[in-house]
Amino acid sequence: MLPTDDADALDWLAFEQAGILTTGQATRLLSEGAVRGRIRSGRWRSICRGIVLTGNGRLTRDQHLWVAVLATGPGAVLAGVTAAAEAGVRGLRREPLHVLVPAARRAARTTLRRLPIDMPAVLVHRTSILPRAHVQRARPPRTTTARALVDAAGWAAGVDEAQALLAAGCQQRRVLPEELGAMLDVLPRAPRRRLIRQTVDDITGGAQAxxxxxxxxxxxxxxxxxxxxxxxxxxxxxxxxxxxxxxxxxxxxxxxxxxxxxxxxxxxxxxxxxxxxxxxxxxxxxxxxxxxxxxxxxxxxxxxxxxxxxxxxxxxxxxxxxx
CATH class of the missing domain: 3.40.960.10 (VSR Endonuclease)
Incomplete structure (x- = not known):
């Protein structure tokens, strides 16, 4: 629900992040005692270390995505099949959730191992190449569709799955083969790079499935x-x-x-x-x-x-x- 005109900063932040906040965000707007009080009273729910829900129900899909990004730490973005699905590519696996983080920082793996039962698993990938141009301006942040599909093909369980992901994105008109090719040009160490290049060439030649x-x-x-x-x-x-x-x-x-x-x-x-x-x-x-x-x-x-x-x-x- 959209906050009213007299809503405060906390209400707006909770709205923008589907009710998921870091404790750092919450304590910048409330005192630590107030945050603990809301959790003890049941008004808020502690999801995992450093992450709270400004409510007490089961987590929704949007909240799963926000938990995955915020629990992983600064600079984290949705990636792979998760980002591609959020961009509208149909028929992709919804779990586990894939998150990409800059190689220069460490993800909070201990926190991610302690996620609640109503939260899907989160797989964290690291990259030394994540320019601003590869990140979509979305809430929560995610990689662009081209980057998402190239990463997803590299992380796929097998060759057929990798090719099916690329074909689906192009067949559904969510990405152009030229965009995938341009993405490969700036990812010289992408897993399955040769296979992805050949598949993109095949799609450019007319193969759509x-x-x-x-x-x-x-x-x-x-x-x-x-x-x-x-x-x-x-x-x-x-x-x-x-x-x-x-x-x-x-x-x-x-x-x-x-x-x-x-x-x-x-x-x-x-x-x-x-x-x-x-x-x-x-x-x-x-x-x-x-x-x-x-x-x-x-x-x-x-x-x-x-x-x-x-x-x-x-x-x-x-x-x-x-x-």
Missing amino acids: LSEINFLRLCRRHRLPAPDLQEHRVDAAGRNRWLDAYWREWRVQAEIDGAHHMDARQWAADMRRQNDIWTSGDRILRFPAWLVRARPEEVADAVRRALIAAGWTPELTPGRTRA
Whole structure:
């Protein structure tokens, strides 16, 4: 609730920080005795050493974020998937909370080990590069979306998760591939830097989903010609379509189907579209996204046979392959 016109500095600070204060902030506005009295009476709640809630209920999501930043200490900002989620990237894990601190100072790890049961775990990361331009003006402070996604990809549990994070941010239009590339330029020691650069290049080339990124990786690994991605077409009904992968020279298409293609109405639409493609003279291959990931050799073999049937001769086109 917005404070009234006659609210004092304490009310405004509590409003701006979702009711979470450091004891230092509180004692600058109240005496130490007054702060202790409010905690003993139950009006306020002690969250952990140095952090209080100006209330006595369970913590909300916003309060979790403020506790994570304030308990970690000066200069701390939300980072990684936590910052990306706050910037609007959907489908990311909400826990644990990720916080970034300058390498020159130590985080209050003892305090973070004593967080209450209604508070998610907080993971603290350190960096020697955190210029003001990398910090979003938000409450609580967080890294920019580009920095958040580059960090999140470096901290991810595996390669697929790292690539999925980058693809999600670009596909949802929360960040541009060029912004991710520029961020990498100023983070020379970023974990998985080479993978992130390759993924950004793939996204710039048209791959908008993890399944398409995996498909490009498959083509490189099996020395297949590199397809054009998200090729624009107008179908027989006059509707705009974008092909997942297209080898123009041999008129071969590959579609990477997600789970939504199992829907009956989508399935019927896919069949009509496939018929339009065949009657236009193109060959079309369709693969479920899980097959591209789980059985890449099977997918590569099907693509190779289709291209050879369409006139591709592998040994005569080395310039069109990617190592």
